[in-house]
Amino acid sequence: MQLTPREFDKLIIHMMADVALKRxxxxxxxxxxxxxxxxxxxxxxxxxxxxxxxxxxxEARKVLTKNDVMEGVADLIPMVQVEAVFTDG
Known part of the structure; x- marks a missing residue:
């Protein structure tokens, strides 16, 4: 299977998210x-x-709470930028 760099990045994100959700x-x-x-x-x-x-x-703002993360982690994430294609632009 040949993946573009962008597809590979998305795959890694989803793999990491899967492990994190299990934890x-x-x-x-x-x-x-x-x-x-x-x-x-x-x-x-x-x-x-x-x-x-x-x-x-x-919805993304509600995915995790401060209780879900280690102390200080919430303060390190004021914003997450994701490159995604939306139907509304």
Missing amino acids: KEKGIKLNYPEAVAIISAATLDGARAGKTIDEVTS
């Missing part, structure tokens, strides 16, 4: 890369599902 389910607090991976994957999935930018942004 979250076990009650393990997430570190910075795990938290960003979950938020990024949720954003990419929302865009792929045809949701608007506003819908995805709103």
